[in-house]
Amino acid sequence: MYGWIWRHLPGNAWVKAFLSLMLVVAVVYVLFQYVFPWAEPLLPFNDVTVDNQ
Amino acid sequence: MAATTEQEQNIGSPAPRRRGPGRIAMAVSFFGELLITAGLVLGLFVVYSLWWTNVVADRAADKQADKVRDAWTERTTGGPGALDTKNGIGFLHVPAMRNGEVLVEKGTSTKILNDGVAGYYTDPVKATLPTTGKTGNFALAAHRDGHGAKFHNIDKVKKGDPIVFETKDAWYVYKVYAVLPETSKYNVEVLGQVPKESGKKKAGHYITLTTCTPVYTSRYRYVVWGELVRTEKVDSERTLPKELR
Numbered sequence: 001m002y003g004w005i006w007r008h009l010p011g012n013a014w015v016k017a018f019l020s021l022m023l024v025v026a027v028v029y030v031l032f033q034y035v036f037p038w039a040e041p042l043l044p045f046n047d048v049t050v051d052n053q
Numbered sequence: 054m055a056a057t058t059e060q061e062q063n064i065g066s067p068a069p070r071r072r073g074p075g076r077i078a079m080a081v082s083f084f085g086e087l088l089i090t091a092g093l094v095l096g097l098f099v100v101y102s103l104w105w106t107n108v109v110a111d112r113a114a115d116k117q118a119d120k121v122r123d124a125w126t127e128r129t130t131g132g133p134g135a136l137d138t139k140n141g142i143g144f145l146h147v148p149a150m151r152n153g154e155v156l157v158e159k160g161t162s163t164k165i166l167n168d169g170v171a172g173y174y175t176d177p178v179k180a181t182l183p184t185t186g187k188t189g190n191f192a193l194a195a196h197r198d199g200h201g202a203k204f205h206n207i208d209k210v211k212k213g214d215p216i217v218f219e220t221k222d223a224w225y226v227y228k229v230y231a232v233l234p235e236t237s238k239y240n241v242e243v244l245g246q247v248p249k250e251s252g253k254k255k256a257g258h259y260i261t262l263t264t265c266t267p268v269y270t271s272r273y274r275y276v277v278w279g280e281l282v283r284t285e286k287v288d289s290e291r292t293l294p295k296e297l298r
Contacts, residue, residue, distance in 0.1 A: 051176070
């Protein structure tokens with residue numbers, strides 16, 4: 001999978017490395033901004049109140 | 054990957070080999086990469102929960118706290134809107150927790166608490182605000198980890214420690230008299246107007262702090278109870294009560 005991405009990136013090794021880094025940044029951004037905030041309430045780590053539900 | 058296959062070819066085994074790995078090897082390596090990815094994502098999630106949410110929450114809390122402070126200094130005449138519940142009603146100071154001041158807002162929904170503030174209960178039990186002067190329980194909740202982690206050090210709060218609630222006009226000084234280190238999350242009784250589990254029988258001015266325990270999980274709830282000792286009027290310099298000095 002990662003090998004496939006590497007082979008399909010254009011340019012020489014430096015360009016590829018730079019593009020890979022950009023891809024990683026983009027993925028982390030999407031995870032932090034959208035995926036994790038969505039997933040967090042579904043996981044039992046941060047319920048601080050007492051209630052009767 | 055490409056480099057290694059090239060190298061292998063350069064070294065050259067005598068028998069002519071098929072180019073690239075076989076189908077099963079490809080499947081296995083793909084599966085392995087998926088596992089590595091999953092591990093990285095979980096690791097990132099930990100970073101997100103324990104660090105990034107704090108950054109975001111503290112930023113939001115600071116902004117809202119500034120708004121409250123500004124409103125307090127601007128509107129010295131009082132009048133309607135003197136108690137603006139939307140931006141927070143005051144600040145909680147717990148010296149034992151060593152986290153400065155915590156803004157207090159209305160409600161304990163995830164959305165509110167995720168801004169790095171403490172919320173007072175409106176559901177399932179309505180908290181009695183100290184500003185009303187009535188007897189009752191001022192019940193609050195805040196995050197233990199992540200999202201500001203405002204009650205992270207709740208386990209450092211011991212009997213006799215002060216809890217001070219600051220509003221525009223007054224300091225409400227409470228003294229901790231009971232701690233419940235572990236209770237069920239369904240134990241709504243702890244929020245009662247007279248919290249019987251803390252040993253009190255009569256109506257009074259109580260404060261209750263709740264958060265989750267043990268740290269990094271939400272299995273149980275941690276409860277700290279305090280009782281009002283005295284109220285001090287805020288003077289023009291906002292001199293801190295002696296418990297906070």
